[in-house]
Amino acid sequence: MTLLQINESLKALPVGEGLGGAVALIPLLPLASFLLLGLFGKKYFAKSGGIIGTLSLTGSAGLSLWTAFNYFFVSGKVAGVYQKLEVLKIQWLEFAPGVSIDIGLLLDPISVMMLVVVTFISLMVHVYSLGYMKGEDRFSIYYSFLSLFTFSMLGLVLSSNIFQIYIFWELVGVSSFLLIGYYFDKPSAVAASKKAFIVTRFADLGFLIGILVLAFHAETLDFGTLIQRLTDASSPQLHSAIANGLFGISALTWGLLLVFIGGAGKSAMMPFHIWLPDAMEGPTPVSALIHAATMVVAGVYLVARLFPVFALSCPGALEVVMYVGAASALFAAVIACTQTDIKRVLAYSTMSQIGYMMFALGVSGYGGENGLGFTASMFHLFTHAMFKALLFLGAGAVIHYVHSNEMGDMGGLRKKMPVTHLTFLIACLAIAGVPPLSGFFSKEEILTAAFHSNKLVYGIALFTAGLTAFYMFRLYFSIFWKREYSNHGGHEEEHGAHGEAPFTMKLPLMILGVLAIVTGFVPFGEFVSSDGEVLHSEFHLTMAIAPVVFGLVGIFVALMMYKSESNLPARVSVAMRGLYTGALHKFYVDEVYLFVTKKIVFNLIGRPSAWIDKNVVNGLVDAGGMFAQDGSEELSAWQSGKVQGYAIWFLVGVIALVVGFVFFAP
Amino acid sequence: MQVGLTQILFLSTALFFIGVYGFLTRRNMITMLMAVELMLNAVNINFIAFNKYLWGGKLDGVFFTIFIIAIAAAEAAVAIAIVINIYRNFGSIDAEDADSLKL
Amino acid sequence: MAVSNIIFYLLSALIIACGIMSVTSRQIFRSAIYLLFCMMGVAGLYFWMQYEFIAAVQIVVYVGGIVVLIIFSIFLTHRVGSDLAEPEYKRTLFAGLASLFAFLLFWSVIKRNEFFGEQPSGELSVRRIGEEMLNYKQGGFVLPFEVVSILLLAAMIGCIVIAMRAQTEKN
Numbered sequence: 001m002t003l004l005q006i007n008e009s010l011k012a013l014p015v016g017e018g019l020g021g022a023v024a025l026i027p028l029l030p031l032a033s034f035l036l037l038g039l040f041g042k043k044y045f046a047k048s049g050g051i052i053g054t055l056s057l058t059g060s061a062g063l064s065l066w067t068a069f070n071y072f073f074v075s076g077k078v079a080g081v082y083q084k085l086e087v088l089k090i091q092w093l094e095f096a097p098g099v100s101i102d103i104g105l106l107l108d109p110i111s112v113m114m115l116v117v118v119t120f121i122s123l124m125v126h127v128y129s130l131g132y133m134k135g136e137d138r139f140s141i142y143y144s145f146l147s148l149f150t151f152s153m154l155g156l157v158l159s160s161n162i163f164q165i166y167i168f169w170e171l172v173g174v175s176s177f178l179l180i181g182y183y184f185d186k187p188s189a190v191a192a193s194k195k196a197f198i199v200t201r202f203a204d205l206g207f208l209i210g211i212l213v214l215a216f217h218a219e220t221l222d223f224g225t226l227i228q229r230l231t232d233a234s235s236p237q238l239h240s241a242i243a244n245g246l247f248g249i250s251a252l253t254w255g256l257l258l259v260f261i262g263g264a265g266k267s268a269m270m271p272f273h274i275w276l277p278d279a280m281e282g283p284t285p286v287s288a289l290i291h292a293a294t295m296v297v298a299g300v301y302l303v304a305r306l307f308p309v310f311a312l313s314c315p316g317a318l319e320v321v322m323y324v325g326a327a328s329a330l331f332a333a334v335i336a337c338t339q340t341d342i343k344r345v346l347a348y349s350t351m352s353q354i355g356y357m358m359f360a361l362g363v364s365g366y367g368g369e370n371g372l373g374f375t376a377s378m379f380h381l382f383t384h385a386m387f388k389a390l391l392f393l394g395a396g397a398v399i400h401y402v403h404s405n406e407m408g409d410m411g412g413l414r415k416k417m418p419v420t421h422l423t424f425l426i427a428c429l430a431i432a433g434v435p436p437l438s439g440f441f442s443k444e445e446i447l448t449a450a451f452h453s454n455k456l457v458y459g460i461a462l463f464t465a466g467l468t469a470f471y472m473f474r475l476y477f478s479i480f481w482k483r484e485y486s487n488h489g490g491h492e493e494e495h496g497a498h499g500e501a502p503f504t505m506k507l508p509l510m511i512l513g514v515l516a517i518v519t520g521f522v523p524f525g526e527f528v529s530s531d532g533e534v535l536h537s538e539f540h541l542t543m544a545i546a547p548v549v550f551g552l553v554g555i556f557v558a559l560m561m562y563k564s565e566s567n568l569p570a571r572v573s574v575a576m577r578g579l580y581t582g583a584l585h586k587f588y589v590d591e592v593y594l595f596v597t598k599k600i601v602f603n604l605i606g607r608p609s610a611w612i613d614k615n616v617v618n619g620l621v622d623a624g625g626m627f628a629q630d631g632s633e634e635l636s637a638w639q640s641g642k643v644q645g646y647a648i649w650f651l652v653g654v655i656a657l658v659v660g661f662v663f664f665a666p
Numbered sequence: 667m668q669v670g671l672t673q674i675l676f677l678s679t680a681l682f683f684i685g686v687y688g689f690l691t692r693r694n695m696i697t698m699l700m701a702v703e704l705m706l707n708a709v710n711i712n713f714i715a716f717n718k719y720l721w722g723g724k725l726d727g728v729f730f731t732i733f734i735i736a737i738a739a740a741e742a743a744v745a746i747a748i749v750i751n752i753y754r755n756f757g758s759i760d761a762e763d764a765d766s767l768k769l
Numbered sequence: 770m771a772v773s774n775i776i777f778y779l780l781s782a783l784i785i786a787c788g789i790m791s792v793t794s795r796q797i798f799r800s801a802i803y804l805l806f807c808m809m810g811v812a813g814l815y816f817w818m819q820y821e822f823i824a825a826v827q828i829v830v831y832v833g834g835i836v837v838l839i840i841f842s843i844f845l846t847h848r849v850g851s852d853l854a855e856p857e858y859k860r861t862l863f864a865g866l867a868s869l870f871a872f873l874l875f876w877s878v879i880k881r882n883e884f885f886g887e888q889p890s891g892e893l894s895v896r897r898i899g900e901e902m903l904n905y906k907q908g909g910f911v912l913p914f915e916v917v918s919i920l921l922l923a924a925m926i927g928c929i930v931i932a933m934r935a936q937t938e939k940n
Binding site for chain 2: 771773777778784785788789791792793800804808811814815819820822823826827831834839841842843845853856861864865867869871872875879880884893897898901902910913917920921925927929931934
């Protein structure tokens, strides 16, 4: 890993050398700010930590935009096809010839897109936190964690080696753990961060096994080589991967499914979704960054990265991805209709939208028109990042104002918080798929792709779109309409004093609001597609009508029920009693997990293991100790200090020696 | 029976083991010292007997005996000095009481 | 039975009897006196073996020196009048058995051996002893003589130091 090697690999680029350096700098700036703020933050940067973090992120965001411009418009295309450029490759650990963990930076359409998304949303969250987290006594630590997360996420998207992505995957998990548990004196926050880490770690076990399976058969860990070997129909590695198998499922399918399990854990797909609602215990900007726009899409990104293998060599695994995504989308949408904590509604909404992205990948084929699902999924990722971050940041502003998360404490805030109200409305319209906002375009593409491939999934997606509109507007009306805002106890003067939100909080809201409107018009197929070639997607009016109709119906129902105080919601919930109670309790999935872990794992595995450890292992060690102690006590009795005792033993010894030498002489 | 070397050796062996028995059994330190003197005497008899009956021309056994007597005297003196010291410090010269060196 | 044999047997009876009484007596003074008689018996044995010089040395040093020293120390350390404590039964049994067993063992070894090469005994004159003691040639004993003299010096100084009452104790 010498500088010479780095220089060599940079020089070997077909593109300008400057690109490599700039791209390497993008994750390194947040890393530097993490180290600086982490080590010295408390002492030297207690107040200015936020500025430093924001500055480093501005640098990263600027570099990402420049890289994107360079890649998409200047130098990324060769013969009309976007190339995968390995900008940096440093060999780190070699296990066998060809199988080595390299540290490398890979530029291709989705990674450049993710660079832009991650740095931009992170920058927005950094600016927002200047206002939101003002006055916290661990202010600089917060920014150092945010920088750590940004570094890890950027490393993840730029990884050129499947093991490297695993390393950054775990780092992202650690950052999430640190940030969810930021308020470490709240036991619920601590429990939530533990839950998030343990569930995702458990899923990552599957990921690791999947990596090993794939690497074993493909004899490489590098993404480019891996994909090439496992998609080329004539390669021996592919044959060996398909020929070997367990329980009738080929090794390739196992590997891909296990990798998908890792992705499902991180993306909160069923059944690993349980950590996401609890992760809302963290500060709201954290939820905006990690659990809405960036970390939770890591699973989608992973499937997209390995998409050629999924689509060309293993359609069975792709079907699993599709069904899991669709089921999660529907499941989350149903639950979101009943929740009263606004952040939890948004969390389930995130899970639902990620389900959309997953099944969009699932219905997609590879190459040309078949790859519409891929482009649609990435497009939805892009637009969703914008409006979901906007929703969370707006919710943060509301929480900041009301000092409570519950919908019951809110209402009629549209007069008190005009900017938040407007941007929140824009985001809700976007997520509901109302034209001409961004969500409409991305959702329409997804549904088109689904229609051409699987009608059942199309139907589920359509119904979920309606539910999405319903619960989002339920949320909107409950916060901003419903009734006149009365803060309990009448702290009008206090609230009036700090007003809606400081400028640092309003600025990101406004920027994201504008983006939520305009990003729909980006011709995404020009940039991102499954095989790198430009995909011209047309706008089908007939396909567009159905989701818009469902969306408007949902909005209308929500308007009827929630715009003003009425007992209609109560009557509906009574009428659909069973479903309502089930959805309110999140369909008891948490209870099932608790049951399994407490009654089965703890009692059948945990308790006996603890018993064995305490009694058998400790017992053996103690027995050794007791043996030594008793033995030594016995032996020490010989040292009685009495001369005559010694003399007797002396005599006995001499007699023994004499007998030995005289009668049993050698 | 003609007295020869064997009979004298019988005597010295018996005297020696009487001394051993006394050393192991007695509790007073002075009496232990007396038993030690018995053992030394038995050894002296042994040396003289061997000198007389086996190596008549030489004097080695005689000298051994002379030196043993001299050294026994010195040793008895030192031992008694120590016993007196113990008596002064511990108040008792019982061998059972002198067990400070135990574990 | 020659008279010398009878004398030998009498002397050995005296020695052994006094030895046993010395180690088993419950009164310390009697024990010391029995020791004294035992020593005298040993001296007599040396006279019977015609090693007069050794017998004289035995009487002068052992009887007149060591036993007297022992009696002095008894004076210094014993509450005159009280008897010695009895050792516990187990100890006497074990020690007696061990000693007896050892005695029989050694006696059997001695019995089995054939002592050969008996040489006539020469006259033991004091002159010869003196000459040999200061003889520095081969077979001389001047080195042990010097070493023993140093040992006696060390023992003398040691005894005085050990038995001396430390001055600081008084203050």
